Amino acid sequence: MAEYDFLEEKVPLKIGIRYPETTMLKVLGFLMGLVLMVVTLLITGFSLTGFLLLLIGIILALFGQLLTPYTIFPSEKLPKLNALFLLIGTGLVVAGIAILGANNAELSDPSQLSFGQYLLLTVLGITFVLFIEYNHASLRFDDVLDSATRHSQEVFDVGPVLKNYYKAGSTLMVFIAGATLLLLVFNSILRWAALSANPQFGHSVVLHSVYVMAITLAIVFVPLGIFLLYYFEYMEEKLKKEEEEKRAKETAAIYT
Amino acid sequence: MWTKKAVLVVSLAILSILLGLALRNPLLLSMSAALLAYVSISVFANTAARLAAERKLSHEKIFEDGTAKAELLIVNRGGKTGFLEVRDKLPRQVQIKEGTNYTYLNLNPKGGATRLKYTMKFPLKGLYQIGPITLRTQDPFNLFYRESEVPEISEITVFPQVRDVKELYIKSKQPKIYPGEMKVKMPGPGTDFFAIRDYIPGDPFRDINWKAYASTGKLLVNERERLSVSDVTIVFDSREVSGIGMDSDNANLYGARAAATLANFFLKRRDSVQLVVYSDKVRTVKKGTGQKQLFEILTALASAEPKGDLPLGGIVEVVLPYMPRHSPVIVISNLEEDDTLSKAVSTMKVLEFDVTIISPNSIEFEIMAKQKKGIKVDPVAYNILRLERDILIQELMGYGVRVVDWKPAIPLTQVLLEARNY
Incomplete structure (x- = not known):
């Protein structure tokens, strides 16, 4: 009688490319990190600490891509080693950008920013999103392949899924970039509206500092957040109702 | 539903806003704008999947270590599925030998179909449920997901393994006088x-x-x-304590294999066999002969899960009137946590049943499980437990009962041979 062990399988710690299918995502993730660094330095200028933090963050995120999902914490809910590297890397990248762009007199008044600078800030935002997305997608698809190969003996073809990901992801990214640019430019409309309503308010310090950007985000996203909360609830109810109707139909079909 | 990633992205966006305000850094604010746009747009990129599925199985009844092929046809009845994860839910004991029960795909709207083919191996006895089919649709960035199930369920019965035994000397002491009724x-x-x-x-x-x-x-x-030469009764203990050990090594599993092997042997010998399984309730397969009887016994053993704590004493009282007098009774029990054992055995002996107890040693199963999991085993505690078990076995043997202490390392055929000295 063969020995069967149903104890949890532990993933060994290994360094290397887990699946060649996701190499492109790893490369894109690393490239986005480099672009992010270049755009940040273009906007802010050079500072050693910020630059080093950014660089280490990008390297750590790349290193995380080359690790197996080795468990280091006792709970399954906590991140695995590769995800932890990505988290730390992202944190360092944010810290680097925070240091590089802190108290920058040229950038602190959004009313003085040109459209080109807004465009650069949009590129920065989108590059950061892409940096997170590609790095995470690489880990996610590696896990999908892991799961597929662990549960089957066949080679799982992730090609069509990745193709769809690039296609759908790129389309959505265009929308995200547009939305980001609109959000950043929206503060000009806000300032104009404030000026029309009350010139004193229109010339206030708040509307000529980064606070106006935060106010813009709050004006857009707080109502959107509330809407989404209700939207999720509505969708859940709708799904339940549909399922109940479907079941009722099936039961009726059985008894007729 | 939000994924962990979505929660982390929103948290990062909020952190960036706060840091941006504190450090007067517009870069962080533009990053948070992009992050929030990323999350908001993804909400609407997640669509629900409406699928229909049908599963075909090559076998519905097999023996341990047997294989069954499954073919799952999934048809899209709704619009575009987006990123869809499909998993045909399998019990964790089931191994896939070929093919896959899991896929990640993008089905075409209205009629787009895919077929999953896989071969499962069932190493352990039991009643297994295959399905339902779980679906998870995601947006391309895996920020939100929706889960649903297609209630397509199939069942497979896995019979305990039956070993070929050449000879067993378990039979009625007076086979001619009490030849049985069958x-x-x-x-x-x-x-x-x-x-x-x-x-x-x-x-x-x-x-x-x-x-x-x-x-x-x-x-x-x-x-x-x-x-029939004799009527044999097999009493199988399937109480919760019989599950001590690992999924693959416990008294319930070993005992079921022994019971199946014995039933097969006696039925081949044209004896009449009855089975009594006790767990949280008593299940009896009334005495009978032939292949149909073997099938019923195997089905009862397959579905005997470790649960409940009915005592043997109670079982003997309930089942005794239906047991053919003077016939062999084989009790398969780990003899754990049952205060009525001595009384039950003594009652059976008073009524002149030929009682044999085959006792898979749960202490050894527990030690094996602990050692496999890397848990330290206290030798003193286990020596005391072993001593208590030895005393109980000696006490039962004192009633004139043959008791076979079945340690996991001993093969089933050898254990059954040990029960031959009648």
Whole structure:
């Protein structure tokens, strides 16, 4: 009688490319990190600490891509080693950008920013999103392949899924970039509206500092957040109702 | 539903806003704007999947270590599925030997279909449920997901493994006086007419069929339908304590294999076998012979999960009136946590049943499980437990019962041979 062990399988710690299918995502993730660094330095200028933090963050995120999902914490809910590297890397990248762009007199008044600078800030935002997305997608698809190969003996073809990901992801990214640019430019409309309503308010310090950007985000996203909360609830109810109707139909079909 | 990633992205966006305000850094604010746009747009990129599925199985009843093929047809009845994860839910004991029960795909709207084919291996006995099919649709960035199920469920019964045993000397002490009640479709000692055959020198004179001799001119003898040699009762302990150990090594599993092997052996020998399984309730397969009886016994053993704590004493009281007197009774139990054992065995002996106890040693199963998991085993505690078990076995043997202490390392055939000294 063969020995069967149903104890949890532990993933060994290994360094290397887990699946060649996701190499492109790893490369894109690393490239986005480099672009992010270049755009940040273009906007802010050079500072050693910020630059080093950014660089280490990008390297750590790349290193995380080359690790197996080795468990280091006792709970399954906590991140695995590769995800932890990505988290730390992202944190360092944010810290680097925070240091590089802190108290920058040229950038602190959004009313003085040109459209080109807004465009650069949009590129920065989108590059950061892409940096997170590609790095995470690489880990996610590696896990999908892991799961597929662990549960089957066949080679799982992730090609069509990745193709769809690039296609759908790129389309959505265009929308995200547009939305980001609109959000950043929206503060000009806000300032104009404030000026029309009350010139004193229109010339206030708040509307000529980064606070106006935060106010813009709050004006857009707080109502959107509330809407989404209700939207999720509505969708859940709708799904339940549909399922109940479907079941009722099936039961009726059985008894007729 | 939000994924962990979505929560982390929103948290990062909020952190960036706060840091951006504190450090007067517009870069962080533009990053948070992009992050929030990323999350908001993804909400609407997640669509629900409406699928229909059908599963075909090559076998619905197999033996341990057997394989069954499954073919799952999934058809999209709704719009575009987006990123869809499909998993045919399998019990964790099931191993996939070929193919896959999991896929990640993007089905075409209205009629787009995919087929999953896989071969499962069932190493352990039991009643297994295959399905439902779980679906998870995601947006391309895996920020939100929706889960649903297609209630397509199939069942597979996995019978315990049956070993081929050459000889067992477990039989009634007085097989001729108490031959049992079951007729077996073969010639032998009995009362009812079975067939006519040619006379062979040595046949009793009274068996000659004179009427047949008159019409054919040949000496022919009557044969009678044989009655079963003995009625064997197998009592199988499937209480919760029988599950001590690992999924693959425990008293319940070993005991079921022993019971299946014994039942197969006795039924092949044309004996009549009855099975009593006790767990949280008592399940009895009434005595019978033949393949159908074996099938019923195997089904009962397959579905005997470790649960409940009914005592053997109670079982003996309930089942005893239905047990053929003086017949062999084989109790398969780990003898754990049952205060009524001595009383039950003594009652059976008083009624002159030939009792044999095959006892898979749960202490050893527990030690094995602990060692496999890397848990330290306290030798003193286990030595005390072993001593207590030895005392109990000695006490039971004192009633004239044969007890076989079955350690996991001993193969089943050897254990059954140990029970032969009757």
